[in-house]
Amino acid sequence: MKQRQLGANGPLVSALALGCMGMSEFYGKGDDAESLATLDLALEKGVNFWDTADVYGPHSNETLLAKALKDRRSQVFLASKFGIVRDPSDPxxxxVNGRPDYVRRSVEGSLKRLGTDHLDLYYQHRPDPTVPVEETVGAMGELVKEGKVRFLGLSEVDAATLRRAHKEHPISAVQSEYSLWTRDPEREVLASCAELGVGFVAYSPLGRGFLSGAIRSVEDFDADDFRRGNPRFMGENFQKNLALVDAITALARDKNVSASQLALAWLLAKGEHVVPLFGTKRRRYLLDNLGALEVSLSARELAEIDAVFPPEVAAGTRYSSEVMKLLPR
Known part of the structure; x- marks a missing residue:
């Protein structure tokens, strides 16, 4: 397994990371047996960077991972997150909550559910506009001193917030959505991470599965799949985005690779500090995605991809209006 370093002084992790959210929620019915088999295969193939959060399930994703971690915790670089708060009466x-007391309560809950005494990487899942980031990161830094967390991360922050946080305590990774159809990090954050020596973890690198080319209709989703309500999968937006994906699929076919492999290889080419975080709950998709590590893209091929998917070309916002409120403006 190829490796990449999270930050100038951070740890070495697998060059592709595994997002576990969809094993428990949001992407239709789960299958714990297949999910656990996928985790087993990931570790066998050297994918040791696993990502979860307390909000996934909520909580059940961490509980699921605890089963896979048993007796081999030391083989996994384990990341979890805190800070998104869900309303029990309206899922x-x-x-968001970034208060220091909430940070401590959250990590204790995650450690217990995961069956471990430490997290390798702990992210603030979303910034809390009511709490200075210095206060939140200061509380997270206390967890490092206590040995409950090894490295700190932030998710979906702007460059200014990253700089403030990094002064309070070294930040090893920023995790934000980044893919052919979400290129927002290219404005400032990606360069700021490179400048500060911070790793960048790109979540939803396949556009929530859309960039794979396998999704042809909203009817392909289970009734409880959150993508049914995602603006980029609705109405005219779906058809406009499908045309873009078909063009990428054609480029992939010419290169004799899958569309997913092409999209992941494009991200890997964005810098040695970038680690794509793909999510899957099935072994066959895991194996296909890992093939991206063997795909090399020339300058001409990268230009062809950029011509099909320039910044801002995707139709529709990244999330529903309710969830968009949690993102930096």
Whole structure:
């Protein structure tokens, strides 16, 4: 397995990371047996960077991972997150909490559910506009001193917030959505990470599965799949985005690789500090995605891909209006 370093002084991790969210929620019905088999295969293939969060399930994703981690915790670089708060009476509603007391309560809960005494990487899942980032990161830094967390991360922050946080305590990784159809990090954050020596973890690198080319209709989703309500998968937006994906699929076919492999290879070419975080709950998709590590793209091929998917070309916002409120403006 090829490796990449998270930050100038951070750890070495697998060059592709495994996002575990969809094993428990948001992407239709789960299958714990297949998910656990996928985790087993990931570790066998050297994918040791696993990502979860307390909000996934909520909580059940961490509990699932605990089963896979048993007796081999030392083989996995384990990341979890805190900070998104869900409303029990309305699962669609989201809030944020970055208060120091909440940081401590959250990590204790995650450690217990995961069956471990430490997290390798702990992210603030979303910034809390009511709490200075210095206070939140200061509380996270206390967890490092206590040995409960090894490295700190932030998710979906702007460059200014990253700089403030990094002064309070070294940040090893920023995790944000980044793919052919979400190129927002290219404005500032990606360069800031490179400048500060911070790793960049790109989540949803396949556009929530859309860039694979396998999704042809909203009817391909289970009734409870959150993508049914995602703006980029709705109405005219779906058809416009499908045309873009078909063009990428054609480029992939010419190169004799899958569309997913092409999209992941494009991200890998964005810098040695970039680690794509793909999510899957099935072994066959895991194996296909890992093939991206063997794909090399020339300058001409990268230009061809950029011509098909320039910044801002995707139709529709990244999330529903409710969830978009949690992102930096």
């Amino acid at each position: 669609a509603k989201r809030g």
